[in-house]
Amino acid sequence: MTNSRNLLISRKILQSGIELKVGRKKFFLPYPPSMWKDFPDEYKYSLADSLTYFLTMHLALTDDCKVTYDFPCPITEPFFFKGMLYSLSDNFLAKNNRKSMGEILKLYYNKIYEIEFRGRPRYPRFKNINLNNRNRSIIPFSFGKDSLLTFGLSRELGIEPSLFFFQEPKSVFENRHKHKLAKQFKKEFDVEVKEYDVSVGALREEGTEHEWGWGMSLTQYTMLLIPYLFSMKARYLFWANEQSCNDVFFDKEGYLLSPVYEQTFQWLLTSNDIARLLGSNAIISSLIEPIHEIAVIKILHSRYPEIAKYQMSCFSEDLEKSARNKRWCGACTKCARVFILFKALGIDPEKVDFKENMLVSGKRHLFGIFAGSDIKKDSGWDQSDVAREEQLFAFYQAYKRDVRGPLLEEFKKKYLREIEKKEKLLRKKYFGVHSQNTLTNVLKEPLLKIYEEELLPLRK
Template identity: 35%
Template sequence: MDELNTDEIVRKFLNTEFIFEAPEIRYPSSNPVKDAHKAVIGMSFGKDSLLTYAVANELGLDPEIVYIVEQSLTYEEKHKKNLASKFKTEFGKELQILTHETGKLRDYAHLGMPKSEFGWGLQNTEYTLELIPFAYALHAKYILFGNEQTTAASYMDDANKWTIYPAYDQSHLWTVHLNQVSQAFSGRSVLTGSLIEPLMDMMIQYMLAHRYPEMAKYQMSCFTENEFGADYHWCHHCNVCAKMYLLCVGSGIDPPAIGLREDMLKKEFKEFYTLFGGKTSLTYLNTGIARDEQLFAFYCAARKGVKADLVEIFKESELYQEAKEREDELIKIFCSIYDSISVPKNLKDNLISIYKEEISSFEF
């Protein structure tokens, strides 16, 4: 959260002039991808892209994986290349790596700007365009992103004037536009979508670790932006590590199954949970749905008898009573399969069958 005035940010954005060094317009090829049958997945090794890969593989899409390097993220590339090496050894699937210059649009050191969310708003749009050549080279019919249900979440700014979408570029509505973009640039042969749009985060984390444990051990959701993340792909000192630990515990998954080593429910980590008043610069963790997600996960952990400092604090607070009174509502929100508009239609029936099987196995 950069605490800047929303009106001023919008004004500057609308007044921005873009100048291109090579102004000549080059039209995309109208030739379709030959023998298009695979899926290309933007692989971050987060839970969303790993579940997307695992499900695509189960659906017979023979998925290929591409990692687009964001040079501004301190230790991320090192850790992901290490995970990719082990992943290739186990599954025989090589990680294609692309270092892209457009990443400098959100490299604050390069731009001489303070850290903010500026520049991240079109990340998936950039990636869609950059993955199209991979679709041609790897015979892909699909470009798949890990855009889950909460990417459409929003909240009001401090002045209660603007609706803020922390991840609109990943929302289902925008993914439909990205599908139009990829078709326009590929002779209408490459479709862009998300296999996990029907799911909330907690079910994604549960399904990955429960149905595909061999994939879950490669999970890296942490941005490793601090020195605690220098030598390992979980820093155990950030909001993301705390969230993933909580989602695991709340869904009955042992956190070490995804590589977490530290007990993130110790009292000393309370500041990393927005439910307890913790602060974060990650805007998507400030939505109402993100708050209720933590409420539900702590409630699940309490019901399962988890012994931990923060679970005890939760049980003794008014939050526990709130969760108890909203139990049916929270279960419906976080343990449902949602209607989707970005799941490729010919994959939907088999996909939903997998999800129904997994949700039926979830023990509340």
Template identity: 30%
Template sequence: MNKALLINAKTSGNGININLLSHNYKITYPKKIWVSLPNDFKKIFLDNLVYASTNFLPLMLKKNKIVYNTNPPILENLLYKNVLFDLINCERGDHKPHLAYLKNFYNLEFLFASQESTLPKTTDWQTNEKTVIVPFTFGKESLATVALCQEIGLKPILVYCQEPSQPYEEKYKLKALKKFSQEFGLTYYFLKNDPGLFRYGKAFNFKKPTEIGWGTQTTVLALMMLPFAYKHKAKYILFGNEYSNNEYNWKNGWKEWLSYDQTNENIINQDNMVRLLSNDQVKIRSTFQPLEEINIFFLLHHRYPEYGKYQFSCIAEEPLLKNSQWCHNCYKCALMFLFAECCKIDHQKIGFKKNLLNLPNLYDHYFGKKFAAGSNKELDFSFYILHNRQHSSNYLKQFKKEKLPKTKTWSYYLKYYTSQKSYTNLPEKFENKMLKIFTEELSHFKNVIAK
């Protein structure tokens, strides 16, 4: 490591500009959203969003210091913790020695333009309990969140934030977003996000991609949603984090969080962040905290099939198959196809053109050593369902030989995946309606997987 990384950032007429290594990276808001913000909010927003979007970059670029022209962010400790708790998982994904990233990040020096943080001053935040902001991706969680909100009487405002490191999604999603919003009478926005190029090191032309930075995605998104919440007087920013996001492995006596930014613990941190910046008016909540990923998939396609047909969960690092929203070649495509088989959802109705259980090497993240996010326990359960149905494919033969002798009993999985888990952050005034729907759908789910 050598030298310092210089970050020069400023607000513009429609967002924030971040300059580093002689390049500008813009976060561009719709004009009417940005101009509605008070100037004192823009100042504190600049300090904190710039830090959240860049504090991991010295680690990627082999620098030992980062120098900002902004003030120390008031959220620094919480944002720093998010990166720190994600790094052991990044080490595994990048095949780096244990604690290599952690040590280097811990030893980084952070310098700012002054010693004093900008403090919150905006006092005119107003909120409507029934208006919510949904960071929208066309993933199963965001689609199900929108459908659930509309069923229980909430008004969702959709914000699709650009992910430029995934080049094949944007054109499809922007076209689908217009159609989807017209069909269901929704307000939507597109947020241009050049700093998304930092993911995988795309901005720096890395030959080998890195996982550094991905583990703060929802935290950065939470902050980015605040201008939309201010404009629309939204009380909640809703994420769809499933219960398995709280899982972790042990690595030489250290916890390896699989998705730390989406854990219950960090949702509380995110909530405190947005409450602090919004004069305690806006809250972060999770719509599906008591459910597992496969439960959310089932709920979407069983209860809201007209929404489910839009699902786009592909990693989109490769071209999408013609007339499909899936590349048919990534671990996310493989997982969603597996869920569809388990839940007896017609895969063609959700855009799949091939039977992925008949294609080789798509489940190496389960049977091999390929790195991927997600819960192996849920994969055990999913293949167990198909095993019980005597599903025929080479993957099921492999499951029977390699995995089944090591799994827990079927009765354990059945009980675990058809029961609601503990929760701490559903939207308080609407949680009873949500829990009733969850109970109904878990009952249907149990009937389907038992057949």
């Protein structure tokens, strides 16, 4: 073990939530007092232990820190180990990373041994597991295309949706824009977007070599929602993970990488097991698992245009501060990706207040098919090999719609013949309906009917 400073982390159950103490700093995870009172005590401690560990374990990965937890090892720790292990792809693809995947794995493997827990394990009684018998859904909501479509589908399926946006302290511009959108959304649809302040997110790293702390954040949100699932007796928790989230690729060392492991169907199924241990038997799934990103945008904008106009799919926190007063910064790879998908489908970007042209030469570094390894490294997904094919297909669809510009000309010279040869296969893939691993039979039949109705004409 290395010589390092000791960081003591503890937690306390309060009348309205959980208090985390990290060294001398305190953070609060709030819940409505009446809801928290109804959540069984045997689950409160397991949830508090698990959340504290999941939200702070990354602090043990810094070179000079040995973490000691003032409570027993959480019942969910083995799940975290696996999830974090496969989520290290995100850290490998971080913009400032200079380590190989093997070196990052070694760091994680060794640092785990330095974590210490105090106290004897508790063995909670699992007698009062919640009956999630109301036809309601909870949706982690970001105003991105995926969560907007999930909201629309949930309503069409007759499942009453409740929406939660998690405010990260380091996402200042995003929080500001989405707070405004939430007020407009409530006025139009009479549906509140509940804003949960993840104050402990201040411990997440930003701009460092590995940006520790962001991995497993979606699982943290799932756990934070468990008391709400319990109180509302909601039958479903719908994450918005589309088909390409399951794609993987090999790096130069031969490691199989998943750019977004937490959004794979495998981890979503595992999340169901985590929820069971912490007091909820709600079904955690993704309504949009069977379809690809381009199909998500198509269905959202054609079937639910009144919902689609709220779309904001932008990282928002770029160094140029382009997002301070704009919903779309026009300076990130996500803006670039969504813009070409709009053009591929004949959607006017200005319908979602997207006013910048992303197909000029000055935006070349935001597209993986042109920039290659020189792409702006703000997204592990857009750097990965798995993103290349759908981006090429989107450029091809835009080209067929007579969209023109410097980047379309470059596409024409480099890739047009390649894509023309594969058009039928690509059309079948990206406008097709694929695996439904996380969906129950009750959900499958009406969903697949919607998808075929919307996408079948595009496969011909």
